[in-house]
Every structure is written in structure tokens, then in C-alpha cells.
Amino acid sequence: MLRRIKGVRYLSSKYFPNEPTSPVVKTASVPGPKSKQINQELGQVYDNKATYFVTDYFNSYGNYISDADGNKLLDVFCQISSIPLGYNNPKLIEAAKSDEMIDAIVNRPALACFPSTNYAQILKDGLLAAAPPGMNKIWTSLCGSDANETAYKAAFMYQHSKIRGNKPFSEEELSSVMNNKAPGASEMTILSFEKGFHGRTFGSLSTTRSKAIHKLDIPAFDWPVAPFPKLQYPLEEFEQENRQEEQRCLNKLEEIIENAPKQIAALIVEPVQSEGGDNHASSEFFQGIRDITKKHNVLFIVDEVQTGVGASGKFWAHEHWNLTSPPDMVTFSKKFQAAGFYYSNPDLQPKDAYRQFNTWCGDPSKAILAKAIYQVIKQDGLVSKTANVGDYLYSGLQQLVNKSDKLKNLRGKNFGTFIAFDCVNADVRNKLLADCRLNGLNVGGCGESGVRLRPTLLFEQKHADLFLNILEKVL
Template identity: 70%
Template sequence: MLRRSAYKNLQQRASQLQLKRSASQSVASIYFPSEPTAPVLKTESIPGPKSVELNEELGKVFDNRAAYFVSDYKQSIGNYLSDADGNKLLDVYAQISSIALGYNNPELLKTAKSDEMASAIINRPALACFPSAEYGQVLKDGILAAAPKGMNKVWTALSGSCANETAYKAAFMYQAQKKRGSLDFTHEELSSVMENKAPGASDSAILSFEKGFHGRLFGSLSTTRSKAIHKLDIPAFPWPAAPFPKLKYPLDNHKHENHAEEDRCLGELEKIIKNHPTDIAALIVEPVQSEGGDNHATPYFFQGVRDICTKYEILMIVDEVQTGVGASGKFWAHEHWNLTTPPDMVTFSKKFQAAGFYFKNPDLQPAQPYRQFNTWCGDPSKALIARTIYQEIEKYDLVNKTQEVGDILYKSLDTLLSKYPTKMKNLRGENFGTFIAWDFTSVLERQEFLDTCRQYGVNIGGCGDSSVRLRPTLAFGEEHAKLFLGIVEEIFLKLYK
């Protein structure tokens, strides 16, 4: 149970840190001058009674068994998520990494209230058949302005899973067309595909990595390998999985072992490709395996993956659904790799509030219409939001600011966690913005920490078997970092004194 003294300690800590709003501290002071200086705690526990009641009522008509608590988004502000009982929690989870600029950001509210947005919402077009006159410019000013280096085209989609699935479709159609050349579809292809059989229905595969997560739709689920519960009872394609490096930390102390591990994984990857009974159309990989436990690899590994893809003419898809849009200290996390040639496709969603995949090769767009197609093909309203997010990130240099805040978080956590070597290990994410995680020694201790954080007014999430991950907004400044670190230290003292 939460003690009232905890609330007083939070207020005292905020005062001691002199958490006054000023532009020199973070962009949050500009966006959210009335943002709290510390968590606001009104109930003895979180979730509180109103949240529990509302959640029980919702559960009668909607599967809400994964709910932490019921939120009040109208009362949420900046880096603070309000629950239905009026508690305001410092949010370093940000809707599973999908809030870019903070709750109720004033610039996003302006976009949301614009006539342009109203038209996009109420006249939602079937974009492939009836694109709006403005859509091309909206893309150029936002999603395409943010395109990864070497890419100048985009296919917009509905979600991260949808972005990956449409990228898979593009890969399959591209590889088939390469084989077909200038020939048209054969009668055998046209008839066999209607029975879900070859040669019309391809037996090609998408290769993914162990512990990877790429979504929960049918195609994306066959490449997801983070948790069994995601996949149980669902038919799956017999697609291959390659090992992903299991690095040892601290990295500086295990350079030789980690290099050998990455070489092992690259060797296994090439062996799988050589021995696979059918063609592999594409490979998909996350810069950090987020749901699978925040598993990192070095640029050396990803450069090797790119070289192997090039050697075997396999398309390389980089899944930036969770890592993209600034959180890693680069706009796109794969920029850390310094690849000699760009990936073939980069998928995105979450922090952009829109979804899709970037590409350059025009042949990744099928020659015939209606092949890459659905009613909406994305959503102009989300493209408008993405445009504002991109423009605000550029305006306030939020990618570099995120890297600076990440440096503060990592260094302080390194010092703090070193005091509890029997409880925590494997701090990772150095020089990777606020994309930081560490492991507890057991899933029970991890859960105790997450639950206690909530009682102290911090909303934080886990991943993998026993990891805790940070996923704050890009408006999370130095003052928020210091407050968070102080609360974590207080919790460690409470749990492990």
C-alpha cells in the first residue's frame, strides 16, 4: 500500500531538484507550463477505486485483462499520465513507446482542431482509388521529409503489423517478378493461386530472428518469436528463424566474446539461407528486439546482415516500429549502423502515430494496380499528425536532446544499479538515447519493481523474460530524468535495504 509519506517525499524531491519550468531545462516547459513537478498521488494504491470500478465495467464488453489502470486522457499532460482517480504518474512507458511529444501537446491539438483534420476524418478517403488533393504534399512535408537516408517513397498503412505485412507482400511480389521477367502471369499461376497452391501461391519465406517481434497479424505473427502466448493456436507459415546475438555486459569488458557471438550468429544466418528448401524473399530485423527483451547487437552484426542479404539477393527490411522517430538518439535507429548501402525497406509506426514502410526501388511497387491495396491504405488524419510531430522534432532539435537526456539516465543508472549486483544486471542502451533497459534476476523481482513504481507515481513497463525498459516521450527532459532517478533510488532502498 502507498504511504502518504511517499507523496510528501516526492514533493520534497521536486523542490530539492528545483524543478522550475524554464526553456533551458526542456521543451516541456514550453509545451506544458502547468505540467506537474512531481507525481500527484491521491489514492492509497494504484489502481484506485474508481479505476477498478470502471475497469470491471469495461471488462463486461471488452477484453481488458492486460489493463494497468483506467486512464483519464483529458487530464493527462506532458510527461504525466492521469488515471481515473486523479493520480498523475510520471510516464516513462508512453503508451508502449507511441507518444512522441507528450500528452495533450498544444501543437498536436492545433492540428487536431484544424479544418484540414476535420475533412480528413469525416471524409476519410479510399486513398488508392480517390486520394485527396492535399495528400501528396502532406506526405512530402511530414512522413517523406523524415524518410531514412536513401529512401524517397512510402506506402502508408494502418498499424505496425500492417506496415510489416505490406512490406512482406512487396518483397514477395518483387522477387516473383524478377523471376518472371517481362512475361505475363501464366494460366497455371492464375488458376492454381485460387486454390492456394503453387505456382500461383508462392512458397517463398520471410526470415526473422529468434526473440524478434513484428506484429500479431497472420503474416507478421509468423515472423514474431518473442513469446509463445502471442502465437498459440494460430496457423503459421513454416518460415525460418536465425539466432540473434546474446551480448554480455558491460560491452567494454566482453568485446572478444561478443564479437565471437556475432560471428557465430552471422555464420548460422548464412547457413540457414543456404540450406532453406525454398527461396527467402526478405529478412526482417529490429535495431533493438524490443518486446523480446531489449536485445541489442553492434553495428558490426547489422553490417554483416546487410552484406549477406546483398550476397544472396534477399531484401532487407528494418522494423523501426518501436525504435524509430528519435528515441534512440537518431531519428532512425539503424542510422547507428553506418551501412554502406541502405536497407531495402524500413517500416514505421508508434511514435509517428501513422504507419507504413519506406523504400527507394520503384520495382517494390507492383506493376499492376490493386495488388498492394486495401480500402484506406493508411489514414490522412494520421499523416497530418505525423507531419506535426516531425516539424516539432525538427523545431526543437528533439533527437539530440533525447540523446543528451539518455546519457544522463544511462550514467546515473549505471552507478545506481551497480550497488545492487545481486538484483540487477545487463544495463544496456549506452549512447542510444533513452532506449535503455536492464534485467532483474527473476520475473517476480521485476514485477515487484514495476508494481512499486506505480505506487510511487511512475508508469513503467517490462519486456522479455525479466527486463525493464524505458520509453519516455521526446519531451522528457533533464528535470524529468533527475526526478525519475531519485524515485528509482528511493524504491531500491525500500525493496533492497
């Protein structure tokens, strides 16, 4: 089924005039011999067990990733959703070569102690300009796990501050905390959902529930977990069943909060549970969560590390929910090439110095890249364009799923290019991913048998056609 769209102008050509018109596969296997050799050498000094193939980033371009053997694959995985504007985007290269960037890199500051003269403006023109509705403050951090970790710290300090009032720390608090004991060390908890993924540092890992291999052998906090809806597809055929499933999960959530032996400081949830299998839920479900957190004075943290920055057809995926009140915090990373969390309540910023703190507190160089990314997205209207190409891509996938006995549970309708489907089992999924690479397509898995799409914001209809043709051939 060869698809061709006539009369369509492609914005990607503006940035990548020499982008390949189709994938190039030169080797009989992917990874090829050179990639295997380099990876073997790397493995002698570095843990490389998760390597797909060794990448030649100098020759990766636009929507195509190049490997060490010269294969050029259409990339719809994009460094686990972290390449927003294609490989070697000239606007980002321009930002990288600026005097502002050179200063940020060679004089990397301890931001909390020695902020640069231009950091406020860098944030104002980029990360803060992109702030979710209802939010006007930011804390910058080092990665997605760190973003969630610092949001948890903010939640704990906020909740204890409410209890303490204007009183100073007691001698008992100051002495007990040095032995990791209450009352100085908090006994409050963070609630997360089954199949959720929030990172791999100690606090964030305690809220991660996607795969056992992520958590084995690591000490964890005894924090509560709530069920996340298991929707049935197609959605229009299971409306009543899915409503009942979501209500069951909301009822259980409230029951857990009401009966928790320790106070729940905050709840964290992804708009789509990405690593856990690209699990979706309705806007009504998330509004239900917001209502419950408001009722029980639990802070509501939305983890937009993977869903944020345009891929869902909204700049922030939680904008699809039309909440009656905004979340308390929204964490971000990946496509912004920077990390941190947004908020609006000034009380989420601790009153004493050095409480929310590390040496770098983020990185001005990453905030400069985020500024350049945001400006391209706004200038070229990439969020609405991603929504449109997502509709086109979903429609083509629907045709393939309908006639295939190997695919099921297509999801992500009206959600930009943040689309996924399941294979009938893990073996079929793993073979499909490998065969796609052999045919010039780099795509990633998630959950037990899921396939997730994470293309750039400059992924357009011509790329969607190539993707659909390759997938059909592989099937």
C-alpha cells in the same frame, strides 16, 4: 539521492507550463478503486485482461499520465513507445483542430482509388521529409503489424517479378492461386530472428518469436528463424566474447540462407528487439546482415516500428549502423501516430493495380499528425536533445545498477533514452513495476525480466532526476 540540475532551461515548459513538478499519488493502490470499477464495467463487453489502470486522457499532461482516480504518474512507458511529444501537446491539438484534419476525418478516403488533392503535399511535408537516408518513396498502412505485412507482400511480389521477367501471369498461376497452391501462391519465405517481434497479423505473427502466448492456437507459416546475439554486459568487459557470439550468429544466418529448402524473399530485423527483451547488437553485426542479404539477393527489411522517430538519439535507429548501403525497406508506426514502410527501388511497387491494396491504405488524418510531430521534432532539435538526456539518464542508472543486487545488464549507452535493464528474475521485475506505480512512476517491462524505458522526446533532465529518485526509493 536527490538530484538537482541548476541553470538548465527546459523545453517541455514551452509546451506544458502547468506540468506537475512531481508525481501525485492519491490512492493506496494503483489501480485505485475508481479505476478498478470502470475496468470491471469495461470487462463485461471488452477484453481488458492486460489493463494496467484506466486512464483519464483529458487530464494527462506532458510527461504525466493521469488515471481515473486522479493519480498523476511520470510516464516513461508512454503507450508502449507511442506518445512522441507528451500528452495533450498544444501543437498536435492545433493540427487536430485544423480544417485539413476535419476534412480528413469526416471524408476518410479509400486512398488507393480516391486520393485527396492534398495527400501528396501532406506526405511531402511530413512522412517523406522524415524518410531514412537513401529512401524517397512510401506506402502508408494502418498499424505496425500492417506495415510489416505489406512490406512482406512487396518482397514476395518483387522476387517473383524478377523470376517472371516481362512475361504475363500464366493460366496455371491464375488458377492455382485460387486454391492457395503453387505456382500462383508463393512458396517463398520471410526470415526473422529469435526473440523478434513484428506484429500479430498472420504474416507478421509468423515472424514474431518473442513469447509463446502471442502465437498459441494461430496457424503459422513454416518460415525460417535465425539466432540473435546474446550479448554479455558490461560490453567493455566482454568485447571478445560478444564478437564471437555475433560472428556465430552471422555464420548461422548465412548457413540457413544457403541451405534453405525454399527461397527466402526477405529478412526482417529490429534495431533493438523490443518486446523480446530489449536485445541489442553491434553496428558490425547489422552490417554483416546487410552484406549477407546483398550476397544472396535477400531483401533487407528493418522494423523501426518501436525504435524509430528520435528515441535512440538518431531519427532512425538504424542510422547508428552507418551501413554501406541502405536497407531495402524500413517500416514505422508508434511515435509517428501513422504507419507504413519506406523504400527507394520503384520495382518494390507492383506494376498492377489492386495488388498492394485495402480500402484505406493508411489514413490522411494520421499523416497530418505525423507531419505536425515531425515539424516539432525538427524545429526544437528534439533528436539531439534526446541523445543528451539519454546520456545523463544512462549515467544515473549506471550508478544504481552498480550498487544494486537486484538489477543487471544495463544497456542502451549512447542510444538516446532507448534504455533497458534486467532484474534478477521475473518476480523481482513484476514487483518493481508495481511498486514504481505506487510511487508515481509508470514504467513497462519486456522479455522475461527486463524493464524498458520509452519516454517522450520532451523528457528532460528534471524528469530523469525524478525517475532516478523514485527507482532508487523502490529498490
